[in-house]
Amino acid sequence: MITRIDHIGIACRDLDASIEFYRKTYGFEVAHSEVNEEQGVREAMLRVNGTDDGGASYLQLLEPVRDDSAIAKYLEKHGEGIHHIAFGTPDVVATTEAATSTGVRALYGTPRCGTSNSSINFLHPKDCHGVLTELVQAAAPSASEHH
Ligand code: MC0
DSSP, X not given: OOOEEEEXXXXXXXXXXXXXXXXXXXXXXXXXXXXXXXXXXXXXXXXXXXXXXXXXXXXXXXXXXXXTSHHHHHHHHHOSEEEEXXXXXXXXXXXXXXXXXXXXXBSOSSOEEOGGGOEEEEEOGGGTTTOOEEEEEOOOHHHHTTO
């Protein structure tokens, strides 16, 4: 079950320059930032609406930290722009299974770690009419308090 748009992921060459663009153009502030080594990104979450209860929607600005990362590859091929959409779900395993049962490929066999200890999986863009689609289950409040 999908309950909301968690975030829109945007590939950036220069994270600080993009943060500044969104601040001065729209007044968005950084709610959270981190480096995700496994995904090879430095990222900033800009909250568009909602609160810190796991139900908010964000822009996720993504800068590569490695040349072999998915974002580096995307920038090289397509340049800056929207990289993926992420739907929020209370159960990422069940929602992934519901999608794969229709023939859509999931990129991971089991969920991996996303922003703020969330659990994530991706659906292949070629099976989603050209849209890389992330499914994200927010961490339980006690786990996210550590960040
Ligand atoms: C690639 N393609 C895309 C795309 N990336 N289409 C739409 N949106 C995208 N973002 C298309 C290419 O144009 C190409 O089509 C085909 O898919 C194969 O792409 P490729 O360039 O050969 O690249 P692959 O196959 O090596 O990798 C694509 C794949 C990869 C989606 C499997 O990027 C991946 O594993 N992504 C999941 C992880 C990720 O994106 N991490 C970064 C965000 P043609 O027609 O040319 O064949 S991390 C994140 O978001 C976390 C931190 C979080 O939210 O918490």
